[in-house]
Every structure is written in structure tokens, then in C-alpha cells.
Amino acid sequence: MSKTKTKLKKGKVNSNHQLKSSTPLTGIPNNGDTSNNSSSVPTSPIKKKRPPSDPSNVKVFVRVRPKISRENDIEAPVVVEMKSDNLTTVLHNKSENSQDPKLFQFDNSLWSANPEDPHFKSQKDTYSIIGEDILDHTLEGFNTCILAYGQTGSGKSFTMMGEKNNKGIIPRICENLYTKISEYGQDKKVLIKVSYFEIYNEQVKDLLSAEKSHKPLKIRENPKTGPYVEQLTEFNIEVPEDFKRYMEIGNSNRTVAATKMNDQSSRSHAVFTIHLRTTEFNIDSSNVEDSVRETNSSLRLVDLAGSERVASTGSTGARMKEGTNINKSLTTLGRVILSLSDGISKPPYRDSALTWLLKENLGGNSKTAMIACISPCDYDETLSTLRYATLTKNVKLNAVINVDEINSKESNKELLRMKNEIEILKTSLDEAHKNDDLLHHITNLSRFFEERLTDQTHKYEIARNKLLISNEERYKYFSSLSSIVSAFNQKNMVDGEEIDNQYKLLADRSEKLSLDIADDLERFSLQC
Numbered sequence: 001m002s003k004t005k006t007k008l009k010k011g012k013v014n015s016n017h018q019l020k021s022s023t024p025l026t027g028i029p030n031n032g033d034t035s036n037n038s039s040s041v042p043t044s045p046i047k048k049k050r051p052p053s054d055p056s057n058v059k060v061f062v063r064v065r066p067k068i069s070r071e072n073d074i075e076a077p078v079v080v081e082m083k084s085d086n087l088t089t090v091l092h093n094k095s096e097n098s099q100d101p102k103l104f105q106f107d108n109s110l111w112s113a114n115p116e117d118p119h120f121k122s123q124k125d126t127y128s129i130i131g132e133d134i135l136d137h138t139l140e141g142f143n144t145c146i147l148a149y150g151q152t153g154s155g156k157s158f159t160m161m162g163e164k165n166n167k168g169i170i171p172r173i174c175e176n177l178y179t180k181i182s183e184y185g186q187d188k189k190v191l192i193k194v195s196y197f198e199i200y201n202e203q204v205k206d207l208l209s210a211e212k213s214h215k216p217l218k219i220r221e222n223p224k225t226g227p228y229v230e231q232l233t234e235f236n237i238e239v240p241e242d243f244k245r246y247m248e249i250g251n252s253n254r255t256v257a258a259t260k261m262n263d264q265s266s267r268s269h270a271v272f273t274i275h276l277r278t279t280e281f282n283i284d285s286s287n288v289e290d291s292v293r294e295t296n297s298s299l300r301l302v303d304l305a306g307s308e309r310v311a312s313t314g315s316t317g318a319r320m321k322e323g324t325n326i327n328k329s330l331t332t333l334g335r336v337i338l339s340l341s342d343g344i345s346k347p348p349y350r351d352s353a354l355t356w357l358l359k360e361n362l363g364g365n366s367k368t369a370m371i372a373c374i375s376p377c378d379y380d381e382t383l384s385t386l387r388y389a390t391l392t393k394n395v396k397l398n399a400v401i402n403v404d405e406i407n408s409k410e411s412n413k414e415l416l417r418m419k420n421e422i423e424i425l426k427t428s429l430d431e432a433h434k435n436d437d438l439l440h441h442i443t444n445l446s447r448f449f450e451e452r453l454t455d456q457t458h459k460y461e462i463a464r465n466k467l468l469i470s471n472e473e474r475y476k477y478f479s480s481l482s483s484i485v486s487a488f489n490q491k492n493m494v495d496g497e498e499i500d501n502q503y504k505l506l507a508d509r510s511e512k513l514s515l516d517i518a519d520d521l522e523r524f525s526l527q528c
């Protein structure tokens with residue numbers, strides 16, 4: 001591990017750099033670069049020194065799991081042995097020539113086949129041996145990566161994610177990352193973001209996207225930072241529980257299916273990425289040489305889909321198509337590793353989505369560890385995995401600390417620019433909200449007025465019609481009344497009683513009609 005950290009004096013903190021200050025960005029999809037180093041966190045354009053580099057090879061580990069029920073049922077013999085030096089893995093060919101074991105040496109051989117064994121490696125041990133170092137490098141500012149490789153059912157998901165009560169490397173890294181940064185002094189702040197995607201049938205799917213369709217995302221390449229997934233969602237981590245939440249959401253969106261070899265077989269390559277932006281403040285008491293040192297690093301945790309043979313997985317239809325794509329990308333990974341290990345040919349990164357996206361982690365600016373997971377009983381598959389792993393040991397990397405150093409003047413300018421940008425964004429966000437509210441209010445009001453208007457028009461129509469009818473009727477009655485009166489006058493009828501009755505009746509009806517009309521008019525005027 002390179003010790004390239006710059007020693008910085010402790011001092012007071014500039015509150016603008018507090019981790020929480022980026023809260024408004026939480027959950028906003030990142031339309032830009034989510035590539036392997038700077039992610040979407042804006043970096044300062046001001047660079048002062050050449051960043052320190054640390055060439056190394058890919059670290060290769062092998063882990064053997066216990067026999068699972070399928071292997072116990074057929075009493076499959078154990079063909080793997082690991083020496084107590086914790087480095088050597090031995091493969092015995094029981095069926096052919098047991099006198100001819102094959103020996104392989106790795107950075108560590110982890111024996112997890114039998115808990116009773118004195119050199120048994122638990123999930124916690126596996127994290128300590130592989131995860132801790134990688135986490136420390138990430139905190140130093142290097143891009144890092146852990147890849148789990150192996151045949152289907154060999155223990156990749158168990159090693160990377162683990163189970164609820166037996167956590168794997170990913171949840172342990174998240175827990176320890178939080179513990180480590182909470183021990184930092186006030187002069188060092190870390191902003192954490194996570195993203196989670198899978199490559200399924202050669203297409204990239206955002207596992208944290210709120211969109212139900214999970215439409216495939218495009219891979220783009222930044223000339224400086226390398227390939228990245230366009231529009232991948234990133235989330236800020238504010239409290240340790242956030243890690244768990246996003247892991248659970250992503251895991252539940254992963255494509256898994258039952259095959260003959262594994263009832264929970266991962267049908268995709270899954271990449272959980274932790275982005276760190278670490279800011280260290282060096283406040284000089286004389287206030288001349290204040291400086292800010294910023295590193296941007298990413299840790300990629302990759303659970304590859306398992307290599308598989310159609311015959312042993314019993315795949316047909318969709319499962320078989322998945323299997324063919326899984327094998328295709330793993331073959332490309334093999335070809336990339338082969339060309340990187342001989343250091344001569346050009347690696348065919350672009351031949352699969354997996355190798356294109358992992359370009360930097362496989363052969364560039366990264367510190368990478370590969371865990372080859374093996375079954376204790378499968379000679380052929382284990383031999384092929386161990387050969388693959390041996391080849392990977394030769395792959396050279398040239399990791400660089402992704403650092404920006406800015407002095408106080410530049411930093412203040414930068415802060416001011418960011419503060420202004422935030423203010424502008426906030427204002428436009430507020431405006432947008434305000435406009436939304438107003439629009440909503442106006443729409444509601446106009447709807448209310450429209451309804452009132454329709455209602456009133458309707459009532460008015462009824463009242464008007466009633467009024468017309470009433471007038472017509474009244475006219476009718478009055479005209480019959482006047483015709484009777486004139487008949488009476490003309491004929492000079494003597495039967496006064498009859499006429500009286502007729503007259504009274506008409507007068508009553510006409511009075512009632514007038515009252516009705518008066519009522520109608522009153523109601524009508526009230527309604528209007």
C-alpha cells in the first residue's frame with residue numbers, strides 16, 4: 001500500500017464542505033459522468049501536482065465453499081485442498097490419477113469448506129483478508145474494484161453479498177467505511193454516493209431507478225475517466241442504514257432464477273459502486289497558505305454471473321439465452337485478461353458491455369482484487385477457474401490517486417461559484433414550485449368557476465322557461481277571464497251566481513299564478 005497521503009494540519013472547518021451540504025442532490029439522476037473515478041461529484045478544475053501513482057498487479061484470491069446438498073446427495077468426493085500457508089490451492093483428480101495433484105499459488109487461498117477446520121475462513125475473515133485493504137486504498141483516493149468470478153453455484157453471491165446473518169464483503173465494507181470516516185477529525189469530510197446496476201443479456205439496467213420499466217442505459221466513454229453508464233441514478237449516503245436500503249432495493253431488482261445448479265442463480269453481472277469524495281482542510285494560522293485537498297475515488301464491487309455449461313444447468317429457452325450471453329461476456333473477459341497478461345495484444349474491451357465498463361478496473365487506473373470462487377467437488381470447472389485466476393495474477397495496473405489540491409484563494413473562488421450555483425438552482429426550484437402551486441390554484445379556481453357558471457346557467461334556463469310558461473298561462477287565463485266578462489256584458493246574463501263563481505275561480509287561479517311567478521322571480525334573482 002502506498003503511503004502518499006499529504007500530512008495536513010488540523011484546524012477549523014469550513015462548514016461549506018460538510019457532508020450534509022450536498023443533501024439536495026440526493027436521488028437526482030446523474031446525467032453525466034458516473035465513471036470509475038470522479039462520478040457525478042463536481043471536481044475542481046484546478047490541479048496543482050501530478051497525482052501520485054502506484055503500479056501493482058491484480059490481487060488474486062481463491063475461496064472454496066462447503067459441499068452443498070446437491071453434492072452431498074451424490075456423495076461427490078472433495079477434490080480441492082488448501083495448504084496451511086494460506087497461499088497454495090491443490091487440485092486432485094480423484095477419478096484419474098490422484099498421484100498427480102495440480103498446485104496453484106495465489107495472494108491467498110481461503111478455505112471455507114469446513115468450519116471445524118483450524119484454517120477455516122469465515123465471512124469476517126474473508127472481509128479482513130480481501131475487503132479491508134481495498135477499502136483503505138479507496139479512502140486514500142485510489143479507484144478500486146473487487147470481482148467475484150467462478151462457475152454457477154460456486155459461492156460468488158455468498159462471498160460478495162452474503163446472507164442476513166452471515167454478511168458478505170459488500171455490507172461489511174459499507175459498515176467499516178462508515179466506522180472509519182466517523183473517526184476522522186473535523187478537518188476531513190467525506191461525501192458518499194452509491195449506484196447499483198446489472199448487465200443482463202448485454203444490456204445495462206439501473207437497479208436503483210424508481211422507474212418500473214428499467215429501460216436499458218447507454219454506455220459512454222469519457223476520454224479522461226473512461227467508460228461510464230449514462231443517466232445512472234446515484235444516491236447520497238447520509239446515515240449507515242442508507243447503504244442497507246439501497247443494497248436491498250438493488251438486490252430485489254436483480255435478475256435471478258432457479259437452475260439445476262443453483263436455485264437462486266444470478267443471471268446477470270451486478271456492479272455496486274461506492275463513490276467517495278474526501279476533502280481535507282489545511283488551515284494555516286497565518287492565513288496565507290490555507291489549502292484544500294480533495295480526492296475522488298470509486299469502489300466497484302462486482303458479482304459476476306456464473307459461467308455455466310448448458311448440460312449441467314439444464315437450461316432451455318430464456319435461461320439458455322441468458323447462459324449464452326453470460327458465457328459470451330465471460331469469454332470476452334477471459335480474452336481481455338489473456339491479452340493484458342501477455343502485455344502485447346490490444347484487449348478487446350468493447351466486445352462485451354462488462355469488459356467495456358470494467359476497462360479501467362481490469363487494466364488501468366485501479367487497484368483490483370479478484371476472488372475466484374470454487375466448488376470443492378467439481379474438478380473440470382475448478383481447474384478452468386484456477387487457470388483463469390492464474391492468468392489474472394499477471395495483469396498489471398497503474399492506479400493513481402485522484403487528487404486535486406487547491407489553495408485558499410482558489411478554493412474560496414470555487415466555493416463561491418458553487419454557492420452561487422446552488423442559490424440559482426434553489427431559486428429556480430422554488431420558482432418552479434411556486435409556479436406549480438399557482439397553476440394548480442388557478443386551475444382549481446377556474447374549474448370551480450366553470451362549474452358554478454354551468455350550474456347557474458342551467459338554473460337560469462329553468463327559471464326563465466318557467467317564467468315564460470307562467471306568463472303564457474297567465475295571459476291565457478286573463479284572456480279567458482276577459483272573454484267571459486265581455487260575454488257577460490254583451491249578453492247581459494242574469495244568472496249572477498254562475499258568473500260570480502266563474503269569476504272567483506279565475507281570480508283565484510290567476511292569483512295563484514301570480515304568486516307562483518313572484519316566487520319564481522324571487523328564487524331566480526337569489527340564484528343569480
Ligand SMILES: Nc1ncnc2c1ncn2[C@@H]1O[C@H](COP(=O)(O)OP(=O)(O)OP(=O)(O)O)[C@@H](O)[C@H]1O
Binds near residue numbers: 112305307
Ligand atoms: N462459503 C460458503 N459457506 C456456506 N455456504 C455457501 C458458501 N458459499 C456458497 N454457499 C452456498 O452455496 C450456494 C450457491 O452459492 P451462491 O449463490 O453464492 O453461488 P453463485 O456463485 O453466486 O451462483 P450463480 O453464479 O449461479 O449466481 C448457496 O446456497 C450458498 O448459500
